[in-house]
Amino acid sequence: MPRVAHLLENLDVARELTLLADLLEIQGANPFRIRAYRNAVNTVEGLSRPLHEMVAAGEDLTELPAIGDNVAAHIVELLQTGSIDRLREVEAEFPRSLVELMALEGLGPKKARKLFEELGVRTIDDLARALDSGKVATLEGFGEKSVTKLRHALEVHRKHAGRPRLDEVEQLIGGLLEHMRRAPGAMGLEVAGSVRRRKETIGDVDLLVQAEGDGTPIVEHFTKFRGAVRAEAAGPTKGSIVLGSGLQVDLRVVPKKSFGAALVYFTGSKDHNVAIRTRAVRDKLRVNEWGVYRVPADVDPATLGPTDGKRVAGDTEESVYEALGLAWIPPELRENRGEVQAAADGTLPQLVELEDLRGDLQMHSTWSDGKASIEVMARACAERGYEYLAITDHSGAMAMLEGLDPKRARKQWKEIEQVREQVPEIEILRSAEVDILKCGTLDMPDDVLEELDLVLISIHSFFDLDKKRMTDRVLKAMSHPTVDILAHPTGRKINSREPIALDVQAVLEAAAELSVAVELNANPRRLDLSEAHVHRAKELGVPVVISTDAHAPAGLDDMRYGIDQARRAWLEAKDVLNTRTAKQLKKWLARKPK
Numbered sequence: 316m317p318r319v320a321h322l323l324e325n326l327d328v329a330r331e332l333t334l335l336a337d338l339l340e341i342q343g344a345n346p347f348r349i350r351a352y353r354n355a356v357n358t359v360e361g362l363s364r365p366l367h368e369m370v371a372a373g374e375d376l377t378e379l380p381a382i383g384d385n386v387a388a389h390i391v392e393l394l395q396t397g398s399i400d401r402l403r404e405v406e407a408e409f410p411r412s413l414v415e416l417m418a419l420e421g422l423g424p425k426k427a428r429k430l431f432e433e434l435g436v437r438t439i440d441d442l443a444r445a446l447d448s449g450k451v452a453t454l455e456g457f458g459e460k461s462v463t464k465l466r467h468a469l470e471v472h473r474k475h476a477g478r479p480r481l482d483e484v485e486q487l488i489g490g491l492l493e494h495m496r497r498a499p500g501a502m503g504l505e506v507a508g509s510v511r512r513r514k515e516t517i518g519d520v521d522l523l524v525q526a527e528g529d530g531t532p533i534v535e536h537f538t539k540f541r542g543a544v545r546a547e548a549a550g551p552t553k554g555s556i557v558l559g560s561g562l563q564v565d566l567r568v569v570p571k572k573s574f575g576a577a578l579v580y581f582t583g584s585k586d587h588n589v590a591i592r593t594r595a596v597r598d599k600l601r602v603n604e605w606g607v608y609r610v611p612a613d614v615d616p617a618t619l620g621p622t623d624g625k626r627v628a629g630d631t632e633e634s635v636y637e638a639l640g641l642a643w644i645p646p647e648l649r650e651n652r653g654e655v656q657a658a659a660d661g662t663l664p665q666l667v668e669l670e671d672l673r674g675d676l677q678m679h680s681t682w683s684d685g686k687a688s689i690e691v692m693a694r695a696c697a698e699r700g701y702e703y704l705a706i707t708d709h710s711g712a713m714a715m716l717e718g719l720d721p722k723r724a725r726k727q728w729k730e731i732e733q734v735r736e737q738v739p740e741i742e743i744l745r746s747a748e749v750d751i752l753k754c755g756t757l758d759m760p761d762d763v764l765e766e767l768d769l770v771l772i773s774i775h776s777f778f779d780l781d782k783k784r785m786t787d788r789v790l791k792a793m794s795h796p797t798v799d800i801l802a803h804p805t806g807r808k809i810n811s812r813e814p815i816a817l818d819v820q821a822v823l824e825a826a827a828e829l830s831v832a833v834e835l836n837a838n839p840r841r842l843d844l845s846e847a848h849v850h851r852a853k854e855l856g857v858p859v860v861i862s863t864d865a866h867a868p869a870g871l872d873d874m875r876y877g878i879d880q881a882r883r884a885w886l887e888a889k890d891v892l893n894t895r896t897a898k899q900l901k902k903w904l905a906r907k908p909k
Contacts, residue, residue, distance in 0.1 A: 322367060322490055322540070322541035322542040322559075323366075323367060323393065323394055323397075323542070323559065324365065324367075324486055324487055324489060324490050324542065325359050325360065325362055325365060325366050325486060326360070326483060326486040326487055326560075327487075327559060327560060328359055328366055328390055328393060328394070329356045329359040329360050330560075331393055331399060331402065332352050332355055332356050332359065332386070332389070332390075333352075333353070333356050334402065334411055334414055335352055335389070335399065335401065335402045335405065336349050336352035336353050336356070337413075337414040337417055337424070338402070338405045338406065338409050338411065338413070338414060339352070339405060340424040341409050341413055341414075341417070341424040341427055341428045341431075342405060342408065342409060342428075343428075351381070351383060351385075351386065352386065354381035355381050355382050355383075355386040357381065358379050358380050358381045358382055359390075361867075361869045362379075365489070365490060366390060366394060367394050367490075370390070370391055370394050370395070375387075376390055376391070389401065389402075409428070409431065410431075410437050412437050412438045412439075413427045413428075413431055413437065415438070415439055416430065416436070416438075416439065416442060418472070418811060419442075419465065419468035419469065419471075419472060420464070420467075420468045420471070420811070420812055420813075421461065421464045421465065421468060422465065422468065425456075426456065426457070429454060429455075429456065430442065430445065430451070430454070433454060434450055434451070434454070439469065439472060439473075442465070442469065443469055446462055446465060446466060446469075451465065467813075471812075471813050475516070475809075475810040477518065477561075478516035478517060478518055478810070479516065479517060479560070479562065479810075480515065480516055480517075480809050480810060480839055480840065481510065481513065481514065481515060481516065481517060481839060481876065481879075482839035482840075482873075482876060484510060484517040484520060484562065485510075487558060487560050487562050488506070488510075488520055488558075488562070488564065490540075490541075490542055491522075491540055491542055491558070491564060492504065492506070492522075494536070494537075494540050494541075494542075495522065495524065495536070495537060495540075495566075497536075498524060498526075498532075498533045498536040498537065499532045499533065499536060500526045500527070500528070500530075500532060500533055501524050501525070501526055501533055502524075502525045502526055502527070502571070503523075503524065503525035503574065504522065504523070504524055504525075505522070505523045505525075505578055506520065506521070506522060507521040507522070507523055507578060507581040507582045507583075508520060508521035508581060508582060508583060509583070509584075511582045511646045512582060512583065512584065512646050512647055512649055512650070512883070513646070513647050513879035513880070513882070513883060514883075515809055515839075515842050515845075515846075515880070516809065516810065517562075519562065519563040519564065519565060520562065520563070520564040520565070521564075521565050521567070521581045521582075522537075522564060522565065522566045522567070523566075523567050523569055523574070523577055523578060523581060524566065524567070524568050524569070525569060525570070525571055525574045526568050526569075526570070527570055527571065529551055530551050530552045530568030531550075531551045533566075533568050534549050534550065534551065534552070534553065534554040534566065534568065535549070537549075537554045537556065537566045538554050538556055540556065542558050542559060543556040543557065543558060543559075544557055544558065544559050545557050547563065551568075552567065552568045552569075553565070553566060553567050553568065554566045567581065567604075569604075571630060572606070572629055572630050573604065573605045573606055573629050573630070574629075574630060574631075575628070575629055575630050575631035575632045575633070575634055575635050576602070576603065576604055576605055576606045576607065576628070576629035576635050577604045577605075578632050579591075579602075579632050579635050579636075580603065580604035581604065582646050582649060583649065584649055584650050584651065586650065586651035587644075587649040587650060587651045587654070587655070589651070590651045590655045591636075591639055591641070591655060594639055594640075594641075594655065594659075595607065595639055598639065598640070599612065600627070600638065600639065601619070601624060602635065602638075602639065603621055604621075605621055605622050605629065606622070606626050606627075606628060606629025606635075607626070607627050607628040607629055607634075607635055607638040607639070608622070608623065608624035608625060608626055608627065609624050609625040609626075609627055610624050611624065636658065640659060641655065641658040641659055642658045642661060642663055643658075644658050644663065645663075645666055645882065647666070647879065647882040647883045648663070648666075648882070648883070648885065650883075664885050664886075664887050665887050665888070666881075666882040666885070666886065666887060667861075667878060667881050667882060667886045667887055667888045667890070667891050667894065668878065668888075669874060669875055669878045671888040671891070671894045672701070672861065672874065672878075672891070672893055672894055673701060673702045673703065673893060673894060673895060673896055673897065673900070674696070674701045674702055674703035674704055674705075674742075674893050674897070674900070675696060675701060675704050675705070675862055675863055675865070675871060675874065675893065676704070676705040676707070676744075676746075676769065676771070676800065676834075676860050676862045676892075676893055677705065677707045677748065677771060677800075677802060677834065677836070677860075677862035677863065677864045677865075678692055678696075678704065678705070678706065678707060678862070678863060678864065678865040678866070678870070678871070679706075679707065679708050679709070679748075679864070679865070679866045680692055680706055680708055682706075682708040682717075682719060682723070682727050682730075683708035683709040683713065683716045683717060683718050683719065684708075684709065684713075684716040684717075684866060685708065685865075685866045685867065686866055686867040687867050687868055689706055689727075689730055689731060689734045689743070690734045690737055690738065691868060692704065692706065692865070692868065692871075693734050693738040693741055693743055694738055695868035695871055696741055696871065697738055697740050697741040699871060701741060702741065702742060702896060702897045703741060703742035703743070703744060703897045703900065704741060704742075704743060704744065705743075705744040705745075705746040705768070705769050705771070706727075706731060706743065706744070706745065706746060707746045707747055707748040707769075707771050707802075708727065708747060708748065709747070709748050709750070709775075710747055710748065710749045710750050710757075710758040710759050711758060711759075712750035712752065712758040712775070712776065713750065713775060718750075718758075719747055719759075721759070721760060721762075721763045724747065724759070724763055725763075727745070728745050728766075731743055731745050742897045744768040744769050745766075745767055745768050745769075746767055746768060746769040746770065746771055747759060747767060747770070747771065748771050748772075748773055748802060749764070749770060749771065749772050749773075750772075750773065750774070750775055750776070751772050751773065751774050751788060751789065751792040752776075753776065753777045753780075753788065754788070754791075755787065755788040755789070755790075755791030755792050756791070756792070757772060757792060757795055757798075761797070764795070764797040765797060767797070768904065769799050769800070769904060770795075770797045770798050770799050770800070771799065771800045771801075771802050771834075772792050772793070772795075772798055772800070772801055772802065773801070773802040773803055773804075773806075774788075774789070774806050774815065775806075778806060778812075778815050780815070780816065781816055782816040782817065782818060785815055785816050785817050786817055786818040786821055786822065789801070789804070789817060789822055790821065790822065790825050793822070793825055793826065793829055793831050794825075794829060796907060796908070798829075798831055799831065799832060799904060800831065800832045800833070800834055800860050801822070801826065801831055801832070801833050801834065802834040802836065802862070802864075803834060803836040803841055803843040803844075803864070804817065804819065804822060804833055804834070804843065804844055804848075805817055805819065805843050805844065805845070805848075806843065807841065807843050807845075808840055808841060809839070809840055809841065809842060811840075814843075814845075819844075819848050819851070820851065823848070823851055823852050823855050823857055824855065826852070826855075826857045827855045827856055827857050830906055830907060831857075832857065832858040832859065832860050832892050833852055833857055833858075833859060833860070834859075834860045834861075834862055835849050835859050835860065835861045835862075835877050835880055835881055835884075836862060836863075836864050836877070837861055837862060837863045837864070837873045837874050837875075837876050837877025837878075837880070838863065838864045838870070838873050838876070839873060839876040841864070842876065842877070842880050844859075845880075846880055846883040846884040847884075849880065849881060849884035849886065850884040850885055850886075852890075853884065853885060853886055853890050858890070858891070858892040858903075859881065859886060859890055859891050859892065860891070860892045860893055861874065861877040861878065861881055861891055861893060862877070862893070863877070
């Protein structure tokens, strides 16, 4: 394969295809062609192998689902040349910056085109100026209400700019990690920083390589990564590069004797590091990225170099924390929220793990907007060792998704009965994701709700209600006697949609009183509830359900992101409803008559 300026990961390819689809939509192109690109993006994002490896091996990309001849040719062209001619043609008419405008809530392709053609708006900054000038309000199809919404959308965009989601970052650095594992003299590789703490979004990435002697060859290997567009710094022990996506990655080369101390230091957070340094000073110790050092009683610590004093720990993280009189603290907890004192007292929680889960209680099938049948989803769950699953297709309010009405729900139940016989090794609960209507009633009659094994409710409409109306709406829905789980309670989508105006404290208190569980939606685009709200649920004794909201078997793998979020919220297995056995879960579901 011809060498290109920089290596493209699957996520880079998906973004270029999405860009082409978005610009074609602005252009008003054939909707079937646009849909074909979007379907191809779904395939690319779900691949477990890098496309550049497949192309280099001469594999036929059209054998992949939803990848036709044209799209396959575009992918090969992109990987070999760094661009797509068709995309460049469309960009000549409509700049790619318009797609960033489309990412603003309430601004679709038609409005983006109108802003561009009538006001010359090409960028986010152009839009801000046009809003300030009052010109946007005068455009047909806009008005003052649209202007208010766009101003809010701009605020949201600026708040999240430059911080990709955790799952995106993992994809973007996948090739780099493989590259660094082949670095000459590298004896170990760890991702540190906010990635290791499993934060929802990431500013930049920190890598640590364990090696002895001169680290220059390792840094040179790092800066020569084909996915880098430029090197920001390079020296004998550290380097910094920027990937094609704009993500910055910093590298440190550390000897074995200091690797644990460096891992503590570069994992952070800053506040956690300050807390343990403060504790060290109290014990006449110093802790830094090179190790833990005993300070002589008659010496001013300010006069000492970074490695002066008697070295007492540093090769492992455990030794660093032990030297400070602390138990090892899981990275997800290192935010200075009481974890240091808990480590000193021996009261750190036994955090929930992926292996603790017995089932997944939200997923969709072809009965609504899912991509796989009930049987396929059931078998995929069985392969993951689950004891049970809930099929939670949408209710009828989601008309565009062909949601379930009572008649279709009962038809679905018959299929569930058949699949229960075909896949007897797993318990299949008949359920539904029932919409909470604007007035707080549920989008399914009581006689249907009473026959479901599990009732899951959520909001998919009227996101702009004020806090009181929204909270009253949710509280009314939760009070229905059949309700078991409130799903993705705040409706947020990370970096694209802000949470609804909801008094979460009031909702969690009601959940405790009404014996309703709340969902931690594991989809990395949602992670709803936030870690702070999940922690509050734990404090109130509200059961938390970690579910994937999967729409295809691959989506079941998102469960690990939900576990990450749960661990950041200090959850233990006992706090999570779906760590219970099938028998225990059924007992909980029978806690109140339906």
